[in-house]
Amino acid sequence: MRIDLRSDTVTKPTPGMLDAMMHAKVGDDVFGEDPTIVALENRLADMFGMEAGLYCPSGTMTNQIAIKAHTQPLDEIICDQLAHIYNYETGGWAFHSGVSIKLIQTERGIIQANQVAPCVQPDQDWLPNSRLLCIENTVNRGGGSVYTLEEMKSLKEVCKNHQLIYHLDGARIFNAIVASDYSTSDLHGIFDSISICLSKGLGAPVGSVLVGSKEFIKKSRKIRKVFGGGMRQAGFMAAAGLYAIEHHVERMKEDHRRAKDVSEMLSALPYVASVMNVETNIIIFSLEHLEATKAFIAFLAQHDIHAVPFGASSVRFVTHLDFTEEMLIRLQEVLKKFSSVNHYNL
């Protein structure tokens, strides 16, 4: 039994999803003629209280299009030092948009309202123009941490006061929603744009949707084209996204419950030093002997359990649609076999 805990991007389409894809009505979306893509864009725009949406191949593209559309060179964007936009998008903010970046230090990627004002640059020739605040919910590098509605709203107030545009990297926004007491409609009117990934917890094979105002999406559509992201009969893929929104949101609670179970298992193991508090589907932990981390991952791989190191001294597990109850039991068996004795022999 292969168990893949490297990311929630590793899922394969379910039979129901494949069926929806096979029966999708499609057309040439560069001409705006793919009814399934249009339906997906409108569905997510409506859900999040926005005027329009834009289907893109990846979450990196939706974030980078948003930055490009919201800024001009000499502008500065503000985000957390753990942000995906900063760490894992190949420095795209500089490459595509010619902007600089101001980083905020936080515990788990949750920016507090009082941390933003000190980052806003005064109007001087030698300073960039503070333009855009980007937050992430859930925070990937924060171990799947979740913003409260109040935190997101307080940041909106700060943005208003300092004329900042407000973007949400909501790659895992449905994880956040399922894990908290707010719904998509509670998010209406807070953000200027939101990026939503279909290929993470939702389990679609491809795609992210950017939502925002009509004018913003019109501009974004042109940027998507110049980025090479104009697609043709991609409605087959969009159908998977629509299916996921209908069938794979509530079930994320299972992923979260299993992640909690895994964190409890880990906490009980003598060789595990600490486990970050699990809020959603991401588990980050470290071993007593940091030098054993590599051997631990190799040991798991020998048992066909796959994980990735997280930074120099931690390990990350991500639960998802294709991580079953049976796999949870198998994982526990294998975790128990590893000990601080045998890792020195590996």
Ligand SMILES: *Cc1c(COP(=O)(O)O)cnc(C)c1O
């Ligand atoms: C995965 C992810 C993205 C987008 O990644 P792609 O692989 O380009 O789709 C953006 N932000 C966060 C927080 C992510 O986890």
